[in-house]
Amino acid sequence: MGKRPMIGITPGFTDEKNRMFISKGYVEGVNQAGGFAVLLPLSVDETLLGAAIDRCDGFLLSGGPDIDARYFGELNYPFNGSINPARDEMEIYIAQHAVEAGKPVLGICRGIQVLNVALGGSLYQDIHSQIKDRDLLKHSQEAPEWYPIHDVSIVKDSKLWSCYGKENLGVNSFHHQAVKIPGKGLQPVSWSPDGIIEAVEHENHVFAVGVQWHPELMWQMDIEALKLFEAFVGAALR
Numbered sequence: 649m650g651k652r653p654m655i656g657i658t659p660g661f662t663d664e665k666n667r668m669f670i671s672k673g674y675v676e677g678v679n680q681a682g683g684f685a686v687l688l689p690l691s692v693d694e695t696l697l698g699a700a701i702d703r704c705d706g707f708l709l710s711g712g713p714d715i716d717a718r719y720f721g722e723l724n725y726p727f728n729g730s731i732n733p734a735r736d737e738m739e740i741y742i743a744q745h746a747v748e749a750g751k752p753v754l755g756i757c758r759g760i761q762v763l764n765v766a767l768g769g770s771l772y773q774d775i776h777s778q779i780k781d782r783d784l785l786k787h788s789q790e791a792p793e794w795y796p797i798h799d800v801s802i803v804k805d806s807k808l809w810s811c812y813g814k815e816n817l818g819v820n821s822f823h824h825q826a827v828k829i830p831g832k833g834l835q836p837v838s839w840s841p842d843g844i845i846e847a848v849e850h851e852n853h854v855f856a857v858g859v860q861w862h863p864e865l866m867w868q869m870d871i872e873a874l875k876l877f878e879a880f881v882g883a884a885l886r
Contacts, residue, residue: 652684653705653884658739658759660712661690661732673864674710674756680867681877683884692737701745706752706855706884709739709759711862714825720770727774727824740766747833752855752883754876757823760848760858767831767850774824775844784842787821793862794869797821800846800861806837807849807857811875819846819861826860834858855883 655678659668670687678685685708688700700707714729716736724731739759743766746753755763761771772778775787789797796818802809809815817838827845830836838847838859850856859876866873 651885652682653881654703655683655685655706655708655881655884656688656700656704656742657685657708658710658735658742659687659690660710661735663732670710671864673862673868674708677864677867677874677877678708678881680874681881683877683881688738688742690734690738692734692741694741697738697741697745700742701749701751704751706754706880707742707746708880709743709753709755709762709858711757711759711822713758714773715758715761715765715771717771717773719765722770722773725773725777727777729824736762743767747850747853747856750854752880753853753857754855754880755858756864757860757862760827760860761825763856763858764827764831764834764848767834769827769831769834770829772826772828775826776824782842784844785821785840787823787826787840787844789821791820793820793822793865795820796866796870798840800838800840802847803837806835807855807879808837808847808859808876811879812872819859820866821860822862823860827858854886855880 675685
C-alpha cells in the first residue's frame with residue numbers, strides 16, 4: 649500500500665461543553681479517498697500551527713459558525729451569527745500559510761468563506777438581508793442532509809469540473825453567508841441559479857478549492873460526491 653497523505657482537519661469547538669469535535673463525514677471522506685485524516689488542535693499558538701503546516705500534506709477547512717466581519721473590514725451586523733475568535737484566528741493562519749507553502753487546501757461551507765477572507769476577499773454576512781436585487785433560493789434546506797436541494801453550474805476545465813466531468817451538479821445547502829468579492833488569486837467557478845457563488849479555486853495553486861455545499865454529508869448516499877475528496881487527497885499525495 650502506498651503512502652497516505654496526512655490531512656489536517658480544522659475542528660469545531662463548544663465553549664459551554666469545552667469540547668473539540670468534527671463530523672465523521674469529513675474524516676471518513678478523507679480516509680475513503682486514500683488520505684490519513686487527523687483532527688488539528690484548536691490553538692492560536694503559532695509554534696503549533698507552524699508544526700501543522702510543516703507536517704500535514706493538506707488541510708481541510710471544515711464547516712462551522714460565522715467569521716468575525718472585522719477580518720474583511722466590516723462591522724458585525726445583527727444577522728451575523730455566533731463567532732469563535734480562536735477558530736477564526738487559527739483557520740485564517742492555516743489558510744494563508746498553507747496556500748503560501750503550496751499545500752492543498754479544501755474549504756467546505758465555512759471553509760470556503762475562511763479561504764476567501766484569508767486571501768483578502770469579503771462575504772455577504774447574510775445573503776437574504778443584503779441581496780435585494782433578485783429572488784434567492786432557499787439556501788438552508790429543510791430536507792435530509794444528503795439531499796441535493798438545488799443544482800450548481802461549473803466552469804468547464806476548472807479543477808472542480810475535472811472532478812465531476814459535468815457542468816451541472818446537484819448539491820445540498822446549509823448556509824446564510826456567501827463569498828461576495830473573491831480573494832486574491834481566487835476565481836469563482838460555480839454558481840447557484842440565483843447567482844450566489846458556490847465554489848472558488850486558486851488560479852496559481854496545485855489545489856486550493858472552496859465549495860459552499862457539504863459533500864461530507866452527501867458521499868455516503870451518492871459516491872460521486874467523494875470525487876472532490878479524491879482530487880484533494882490526490883493533490884496532497886503529489
